Amino acid sequence: MVSALGMTAVLAGCGVGTGSDAVTLRLVAADYGDSGSNSSQRYWDALAEAYEARHPDVTVDVTVHSWSDVDREVRELVDAGRAPDMAQIGSYADYAAKDLLYRADDLLSIPTQANFVSQLATAGQVKGVQYGLPFAASTRVLFYNKTLFAKAGITPPESWEDLAEAARALKAQGVKYPYALPLGPEEAQAETMQWLLSGGGGYLDTVGTYGLDSARNVDTFTWLKDELVGKELTGPVAPGKLNRAAAFAAFTAGDVGMLNGHPSLMKAAEKKGVKFGMVPTPGVDGQSRSTLGVADWMTAFKKNGHQEAVGDFLDFVYDDENVLDFSRRYDLLPVTTSASGTMGAAEQDKDLKPFLDQMPLSELYPVGETSWAAVAAQLKKRIGRAVAPGDDPETVLAQLQSTALRAENAASAG
Incomplete structure (x- = not known):
């Protein structure tokens, strides 16, 4: 030296x-x-x-x-x-x-x-x-199990309608999780934002304030509840109790047809011998115009x-x-x-x-907002209820919006 x-x-x-x-x-x-x-x-x-x-x-x-x-x-x-x-x-x-x-x-x-x-x-x-x-x-893409897709005779989805149709075909083949929807407390804010973006919404509105209960966001979670969760296409574990790590583990075990994933899932799946493909996130009317980063x-x-x-x-x-x-x-x-x-x-x-x-x-994520940590914590705890039986997406999102505004006001006052 x-x-x-x-x-x-x-x-x-x-x-x-x-x-x-x-x-x-x-x-x-x-x-x-x-x-x-x-x-x-x-x-x-x-x-x-x-x-x-x-x-x-x-x-x-x-x-x-x-x-x-x-x-x-x-x-x-x-x-x-x-x-x-x-x-x-x-x-x-x-x-x-x-x-x-x-x-x-x-x-x-x-x-x-x-x-x-x-x-x-x-x-x-x-x-x-x-x-x-x-x-x-990192960014997110849709992973799919090539072996399960081949058995079901289906191709990778480009839209929500395609995704639901593929999930129905996978369920008919006995696939445990046709689409894995992890809205559990580990990383629910990621899966939520991915879906909101694919529906043309997001956490913030066009002027940069929280808009969790926007019409587009309500429509997205209503579709999820009615077309996937309500039709038993998301597997045996309630989305609000399914964590990302468990969803990834189920994918590498060959039990998941489709799920949103980030790059680390590639090596994990390869180690277990799972043949997988990756496509851009499906959106409400075709490939999503935006994805989670x-x-x-x-x-x-x-x-x-x-x-x-x-x-x-x-x-x-x-x-x-x-x-x-x-x-x-x-x-x-x-x-x-x-x-x-x-x-x-x-x-x-x-x-x-x-x-x-x-x-x-x-x-x-809106990480530049000092309130984001508090908002993300509440999303992790409560967003799973938006697709649960007996709960209403509009009500749950309105409650989260109120929480977000209170957190934003508290951060501004501080």
Whole structure:
């Protein structure tokens, strides 16, 4: 390793400062691996080592937590006055609202900031200012079991009507879950948004306020209840009790005809020998004009005052080589335009191309709303009732809309 003195000229060019002042940057990150052998800790350790080799007066200390723990761990650090320099987590808006975060343009070089995929950069904004730096992304497509479809003599659906017809044919063949509809508390907000978008609606209205009980959203859930759930085409577990992980497990066991899925389902299905296909999300009158996009976020806290060093490290993090390395390790989509172009043209990434092709059509959760966490929590708890016997979609969505407006008012008042 070259001495700090020997690197003075290089560091001056890199913008991290010079001299003997050592800087330790602390990053808390989420784990995308499913075992110790592919833990994100390994990725970050290698990345930190590569960066430190070029910047001997900077130490990057990375702690990785599981997704079930990382947001809580960061919140506890912040509440205790010990915020990390950076946190790679699931949300950012509440920290931005409290003026705890650096703006993107306070940190990144112009080329780095301009290189983010536009939908992701926009989703990282609060009141027009970007605080959330997209770190990993995915979209959703419809997975179908090719073996079950062949036995039923059907083709992949393009519209809701096609999907219902396929589900009826699969049920007639004894398929356990003709269409798996996971509206359970694990990730109901994802399945819900996917369906709302395919019906021409969504969580927000045209002026950017919550519109959960819009006529289009009510129509979507009425169709789901009447045409799928009510006709016993969604399997033996009530949608409000079916979690995404259980739906995915049923698909890899060969018990599901169709379901919405993200890239990680590919490897899981391949490991179990399930022959599957993927098509764009069916919509109310043909292929859906929009699909669900999901992003996780890198944030940078002001607390420790390492603005310049953090910015330089993040420019390195978002170098195409590093973005592609991470995306390929964990079957995720790149968050930069240049890396997306590379992946779209690369033979080694052909399995991810269906998801990459959906990115221009994607819409993300309203993560820039400080009320979103509270709204998502209520959706997870209650949306399953919208398709349950004895409940009414319009009533359930109206109740959720009232909850959303209260959360928005509370966030604004705070």
